[in-house]
Amino acid sequence: MPRLYLRMPKSSLTGLMSSFAGFMDIKVGCQILSLFSLFNKIAGVYGIIAVFQGGSFAQVSLYVYSIATIPIFIWGLKAISDEKHEGVLRYAHVYMLDHMVSTGWTMMFALWWYYYAPHDGRRVSNSNHQAGLMSLIESLEAQYRSPEEMALLRHKDIDLSTPAGAAEAAVRVQQANETWRSERGFAAGVLVMGWLIKIYFALVLYAYALHLRHGTYWMLPLSKSRRANAVHASTYQVVPNEGDEVALPDDEAGGSQARASS
DSSP: OOOOOOOSSSSHHHHSSSSSSBBBBBBHHHHHHHHHHHHHHHHHHHHHHHHSSSHHHHHHHHHHHHHTTHHHHHHHHHHHHHOOHHHHHHHHHHHHHHHHHHHHHHHHHHHHHISSSSSSOOOOOOSSHHHHHHHHHHHHHHSSOOHHHHHTTTOOOOOTTTTHHHHHHHHHHHHHHHHHHHHHHHHHHHHHHHHHHHHHHHHHHHHHHHHHEEEEEETTOOOOOHHHHHEEEEEEETOOOSTTSOOOOOOHHHHHHHHHHH
């Protein structure tokens, strides 16, 4: 299998690929993003319990997939901690593949939400359990709100057969549409930003794996231990220069030279 090499021009992107977001050790960053992904997968356990009370096949399949991939992210965390480039590189491939698979569900749900879901302000309950929960919340609100405040919240059902009910329903639809028009652009921006951030996370994993392969991780400016950096660098037969983070301070270097001359 041909070897991958990390060759980047000197630019601001170099710092992003030799650290996590430019201010954290890249290994710690890989662990954080993997823990975040693992937490997201574990949430599928709770999601599937709720969805079985009234959800679509797409929702159920998403949560089942999330639960099935939990062991993969646990294995990825171990590969990162072991600092083995083969395991980290495989994990980076899996992470990118998982992102692409998850993108399919995101696009499907976004398509439904933007083009097919009604945004008319009507209350929607997917099951009797959800309807009962909504009624319970309203009964609790009624205990510390006045009837006038409850009326403003528009929780009550509307009788469309009466002129007053039809007029109130029209106002509700208008307000719901105004809210949707003002928020849909921001919602789309959040989706795109989240998608791009996960692409960066995958690139960080690839960069960490390639730094481990070339023996350059322990020489990065934000690696955790400078003295450990020097040990690892000597193992890989890398001679640090004065500008490297692995170079010892002047006083320690002078002491070493004095001991050598004696």
